[in-house]
Amino acid sequence: MCKHNSSDRRIKKSKKAIKDSFLLLMQEKDVREITITEIVKAADLNRGTFYNNFQFKEDILDEIMDDVMKDFILSYREPYQHKETFNIKDLTSSTIKIFKHVAAHKNFYTLIVKSTVWYTFQLRICHELKRLPLQDLMDSKQNTTINIELFSTYQAHAILGMIIEWIHDGFNYSPEYMAEQLIEILNYNHGQTIVIKQTDNPEQI
Template sequence: MTQHDRRIDKTQKALKSALIKLMEEKDLPHITVTEIVKKADVNRGTFYKHYEVKEELLEATIQDVIKSLIQAYRHPYLNKERFTIKDLSASKIKLFEHVAANADFYRVIMLHPSVLPGFQNRLCEVLKKLSIQDLKFIPNTGTIDVDLQASYQSHALFGMIFEWVKGGFKYTPEHMAQQLLEILSNQPFSSGYHTMPNK
């Protein structure tokens, strides 16, 4: 990467970060380009070299986060032809590291959903598509509908992320990864019969 490319990346990162910080305070329609460039410590001309409008900046920010999310989600089974839960370890789970690295963004979408309406559903859809892709490589010996299973898994994962963000990131990404691994390894009714406790 050239020095020029690094400057572009640094500028765009500063603008994206500034926008997210402002969105913790107010909705997008009430944020001005002047406020964005002031917080990013760049001039208006620099903003318009990269983006025509603030909505374009927001979409670029969202695309960056989604791309990073997909990479983090897929990390445990990169370059593998077969993968099972037995192959998974907490250290291979990078999803929560991704969330922590984008903490400001996730605080906005989780704690201030009106600021970015509809994005929580969009995020769940991304997770659902990833789950469906995973399930294609897992033999289905029962009659479980893949679409329903993927929906269940994606919303469960979203729920974990939501609770973590709502709790102020009081746990480390490593702890969250270990918790997810234990949940996946100890799913009720995952195999065989279970004795239900008496009421």
């Protein structure tokens, strides 16, 4: 039993070293340019250990993204996990965990938005942001004139847009502030009257 646990710890340690080295190399070059030789050298491991854990270098990033997405899903579900009912008005900045998740994986998100695989990962985030409310939540006062699929898509892209802007701006706000702003936006009165700004030149763009 102890031998098995020791083997598991060794595998986890090797995998972590490989993943950390891969992310470190991503700071210097594009994913496609990183070689297995560079990865094992940075991780201080041999190629045999690499192939005991991964078949291709692309598998490393796939597993990293899987790990991040699992944590992302847990973070999204945190406000209503183990509850029978959930009211958006009950949300507080401390119950919203998505932005804390992004901050916790700050290094990964900063690197991934600049990489050639960002579009693929962005689609995964957007898919989950759309899927989770459709799968987990049901509005007790649903407006039947609203297409729930389109509404979920709208919300998914809105939240993703906040995350992307936050990353591009170098995490200039705290996760708590971002959560507070999301709450304000969710509770915002969409029925407000919009005032058109007047300009001296009506043709001005």
